[in-house]
Amino acid sequence: MPNLMSGARILVECLVREGVDCIFGYPGGVTLPVYDVLYDHPIRHVLMRHEENAAFAASGYARSTGRVGVCCATSGPGSTNLVTGLVDALMDSVPIVAITGQVSTKAIGSDAFQEADTFGITRSCTKHNYLVKNLKDLPAVVHEAFYIASTGRPGPVLIDIPKDVLQGQAHYTPVSAIHLPGYKVITEGHTGQIRRAAQMIWEAERPLVYAGGGIISSGAHQELRELVELIDAPAVLTLMGLGALPGDHPNFISMPGMHGSYAANMSMTHADLLIALGVRFDDRVTGRLSAFAPHAKVIHVDIDPVEIGKNRAADLPIVGDARRVLAKLLKVLRDTLGERERKAEARRAWWRQIRAWQREHPLEPVFSDTEIKPQHLMVEIDRLTNGEAIITADVGQHQMWAAQFIRFKKPRHWLCSGGLGSMGFGLPAAIGAQFAWPDKLVVAVVGDGGFQMSIPELATIASNRLPIKVVICNNGYLGMVRQWQTLFYNNRLCAVTMEGFPDIEKLGAAYGIPGRIVERPEQLSRALEEAFREPGPYLLDVRVSPEENVYPMVPAGAALNEMVLGPPRPVPVPK
Amino acid sequence: MLQVISLLVENKPGALMRVTGVLSARGYNIESLTVARTLDPTLSRMTIVVDVDPALRRQVIKQMNRLVNVLQASDLTEERAVAREMVLLRVRAPLESRTAILKEAEIFSARVVDSSVEGFVLEASGDPEKLDEFIDVMRAYGEIEVTRSGIVAVSLEPRRLRLSPPVPTGRAEREEAASRLGDVSSS
Ligand SMILES: Cc1cc2nc3c(=O)[nH]c(=O)nc-3n(C[C@H](O)[C@H](O)[C@H](O)COP(=O)(O)OP(=O)(O)OC[C@H]3O[C@@H](n4cnc5c(N)ncnc54)[C@H](O)[C@@H]3O)c2cc1C
Ligand SMILES: Cc1ncc(C[n+]2csc(CCOP(=O)(O)OP(=O)(O)O)c2C)c(N)n1
Ligand SMILES: [Mg+2]
Numbered sequence: 013m014p015n016l017m018s019g020a021r022i023l024v025e026c027l028v029r030e031g032v033d034c035i036f037g038y039p040g041g042v043t044l045p046v047y048d049v050l051y052d053h054p055i056r057h058v059l060m061r062h063e064e065n066a067a068f069a070a071s072g073y074a075r076s077t078g079r080v081g082v083c084c085a086t087s088g089p090g091s092t093n094l095v096t097g098l099v100d101a102l103m104d105s106v107p108i109v110a111i112t113g114q115v116s117t118k119a120i121g122s123d124a125f126q127e128a129d130t131f132g133i134t135r136s137c138t139k140h141n142y143l144v145k146n147l148k149d150l151p152a153v154v155h156e157a158f159y160i161a162s163t164g165r166p167g168p169v170l171i172d173i174p175k176d177v178l179q180g181q182a183h184y185t186p187v188s189a190i191h192l193p194g195y196k197v198i199t200e201g202h203t204g205q206i207r208r209a210a211q212m213i214w215e216a217e218r219p220l221v222y223a224g225g226g227i228i229s230s231g232a233h234q235e236l237r238e239l240v241e242l243i244d245a246p247a248v249l250t251l252m253g254l255g256a257l258p259g260d261h262p263n264f265i266s267m268p269g270m271h272g273s274y275a276a277n278m279s280m281t282h283a284d285l286l287i288a289l290g291v292r293f294d295d296r297v298t299g300r301l302s303a304f305a306p307h308a309k310v311i312h313v314d315i316d317p318v319e320i321g322k323n324r325a326a327d328l329p330i331v332g333d334a335r336r337v338l339a340k341l342l343k344v345l346r347d348t349l350g351e352r353e354r355k356a357e358a359r360r361a362w363w364r365q366i367r368a369w370q371r372e373h374p375l376e377p378v379f380s381d382t383e384i385k386p387q388h389l390m391v392e393i394d395r396l397t398n399g400e401a402i403i404t405a406d407v408g409q410h411q412m413w414a415a416q417f418i419r420f421k422k423p424r425h426w427l428c429s430g431g432l433g434s435m436g437f438g439l440p441a442a443i444g445a446q447f448a449w450p451d452k453l454v455v456a457v458v459g460d461g462g463f464q465m466s467i468p469e470l471a472t473i474a475s476n477r478l479p480i481k482v483v484i485c486n487n488g489y490l491g492m493v494r495q496w497q498t499l500f501y502n503n504r505l506c507a508v509t510m511e512g513f514p515d516i517e518k519l520g521a522a523y524g525i526p527g528r529i530v531e532r533p534e535q536l537s538r539a540l541e542e543a544f545r546e547p548g549p550y551l552l553d554v555r556v557s558p559e560e561n562v563y564p565m566v567p568a569g570a571a572l573n574e575m576v577l578g579p580p581r582p583v584p585v586p587k
Numbered sequence: 588m589l590q591v592i593s594l595l596v597e598n599k600p601g602a603l604m605r606v607t608g609v610l611s612a613r614g615y616n617i618e619s620l621t622v623a624r625t626l627d628p629t630l631s632r633m634t635i636v637v638d639v640d641p642a643l644r645r646q647v648i649k650q651m652n653r654l655v656n657v658l659q660a661s662d663l664t665e666e667r668a669v670a671r672e673m674v675l676l677r678v679r680a681p682l683e684s685r686t687a688i689l690k691e692a693e694i695f696s697a698r699v700v701d702s703s704v705e706g707f708v709l710e711a712s713g714d715p716e717k718l719d720e721f722i723d724v725m726r727a728y729g730e731i732e733v734t735r736s737g738i739v740a741v742s743l744e745p746r747r748l749r750l751s752p753p754v755p756t757g758r759a760e761r762e763e764a765a766s767r768l769g770d771v772s773s774s
Contacts, residue, residue: 029756030757031757079758135604136612152756186756192751193750193751194657194751195655196749316653322646
């Protein structure tokens with residue numbers, strides 16, 4: 013006879029079978045049965061200071077490993093606090109499973125204490141969600157949730173479990189198979205289409221690889237590298253794709269889009285073939301869609317059919333997993349390698365043009381003798397971490413400068429909120445990543461605004477002695493919003509001044525974390541070195557020049573080639 | 588133009604909301620919606636009529652097909668299909684118009700399902716446009732009250748239903764199964 017177990021224990025048994033080693037959560041009345049099981053269980057529960065941060069931490073864990081991150085919250089306020097983290101994971105295709113407690117089945121719908129319609133609220137915030145009303149359904153649901161979260165286009169899945177289900181007793185027999193007849197995952201990619209793609213690639217005179225988050229989630233970085241080298245094509249990587257190619261790879265141009273480089277955006281505009289791999293033609297990348305890549309045919313590889321043709325019609329759609337499709341494509345390309353010479357002359361001219369664009373307006377950091385430029389900060393972080401650290405960013409100007417100037421060698425080392433752009437992401441995501449990679453250097457690069465959304469998590473860092481280095485790019489403003497007010501609202505600055513930023517040394521001291529302010533450019537390098545060398549956590553408040561703007565910038569509604577390259581220069585007076 | 592969407596969905600709580608959520612998230616107003624179990628009681632057939640921007644039709648169908656509970660969503664608007672609807676209509680019929688009403692009902696093949704001194708309840712089914720006409724005609728006889736079922740439709744084209752096979756549970760088991768499918772990096 014199989015064991016008689018509580019619902020909560022069955023839940024945890026199923027988590028073990030899914031390989032879960034760590035849960036980020038916050039307890040409450042209805043999840044007490046779960047916590048009673050976790051009391052003496054090897055699965056580690058990390059007590060966060062807010063449920064939103066539990067979801068972000070699970071996301072940081074998932075983004076840095078590719079495995080499913082798990083978070084847990086109680087009913088009512090606990091589950092509503094998760095919402096931002098769920099939508100964030102949905103937008104960036106991150107596999108997380110959220111477990112929420114619910115009031116007892118009999119009380120559901122009666123405005124019971126701490127009741128919220130979690131199943132209804134999170135329907136549009138998740139890839140899929142469940143309300144488990146019968147204990148007998150629980151094991152299959154848990155396994156389905158992990159399967160759905162981690163396969164196909166990854167995403168968040170929520171399981172809402174009423175207290176009586178957690179408390180109920182049942183004989184537990186492990187489920188051996190799950191059946192989801194309507195859940196279709198197409199991985200293989202149509203062979204005929206792949207052959208046609210190879211043909212289009214050899215025929216192109218100005219090909220451009222445009223790759224993104226799908227390469228990272230598929231683990232296709234090696235295949236991507238082989239592709240760009242085999243066909244010797246230039247490549248741009250979206251904000252979510254950074255690290256898919258080494259940042260110093262000669263074929264890598266830079267990030268395209270709103271804050272992409274001149275060369276990347278000009279390449280997009282002039283290419284005659286876009287090889288789009290695991291990207292979703294986001295508006296931050298395309299600028300005005302009707303003027304985007306006007307000369308290009310598009311090969312679009314994506315595992316989610318919904319993405320194909322959503323924003324830009326694909327001349328050659330391929331639904332499939334990027335890694336599998338690229339492996340097949342590489343084989344066809346190698347078999348037809350003789351064709352490589354066909355457009356050799358035009359390809360050389362294309363490269364010359366791209367190199368010229370790069371020379372004309374390089375992505376160059378700005379330095380000053382008197383103040384720390386934010387770009388300078390990122391260059392120093394890049395130099396000292398050398399692509400080996402896991403770097404999380406919050407949202408805003410600092411995120412863009414980090415993306416522009418930190419070069420990532422490997423995938424899953426750059427974690428940021430791209431699609432939702434949720435401030436307050438950077439620090440809790442670093443917590444998740446540090447739990448997944450206890451021996452790695454994890455640096456959270458955050459703005460002074462976003463940092464103040466995350467301060468409570470300093471307690472999580474301190475109590476778990478996580479050696480996270482928090483680098484605050486402190487410009488005294490909600491910088492990204494200030495930039496828009498400056499550029500598009502006549503510099504009428506409203507609600508963007510961040511007065512009252514705490515004294516970081518005292519704040520750190522309150523948590524037992526060393527903190528330091530750096531103001532002089534000549535001190536920056538030493539200060540960062542010392543912070544990174546510190547065995548424990550560290551807070552570095554870097555005072556950067558407040559009025560710096562992120563350039564290049566494609567104004568909202570403009571085409572990529574209408575980007576603004578820099579601040580208006582004073583017009584030279586003719587002699 | 589109205590789009591007729593036919594769906595085969597798992598008969599599970601929340602499935603209906605997921606499907607209509609695809610439409611409501613875009614602010615579309617549903618003209619009609621019918622759901623009922625199929626021969627297999629674990630499945631339901633839905634027919635939705637909705638006014639979708641023509642450029643977004645395929646997108647909407649793809650979004651519905653992406654839902655875990657949807658086995659199949661298809662657009663019947665541009666294929667051979669039969670659409671039918673039923674109407675229950677209450678008409679007040681004073682003595683002098685009773686015969687005329689019954690005559691009209693016969694023309695539209697409507698049946699009398701209730702008859703009283705106040706009037707009739709008539710049941711008609713068929714092509715939705717024919718029902719519009721029926722309702723118009725009946726309106727001429729005075730105050731009417733109408734309940735329409737919404738359209739049910741069936742495709743006349745043979746269609747293969749592709750269902751996903753069961754998968755093993757547990758991370759280790761799944762990774763093992765995936766590696767048996769062939770590791771792409773070695774090819
Ligand atoms: C302030 C701010 C400014 C920004 N500016 C820029 C900018 O200038 N440039 C920029 O690039 N971004 C920018 N972004 C980010 C932007 O909003 C988007 O998040 C990003 O461009 C999307 O990246 P992606 O196209 O790689 O898609 P992702 O969101 O990473 O989506 C991944 C795609 O890959 C597919 N996929 C998933 N798994 C697989 C698989 N196994 N095989 C194949 N396909 C798969 C998915 O279906 C999806 O279509 C900015 C964000 C913020 C917050
Ligand atoms: C939760 C949330 N609220 C508001 C915004 C809008 N927003 C985008 S960037 C930004 C400013 C961020 O300021 P800071 O953290 O100091 O970073 P900076 O831009 O100065 O580098 C704001 C308010 C957001 N992205 N997320
Ligand atoms: Mg700031």
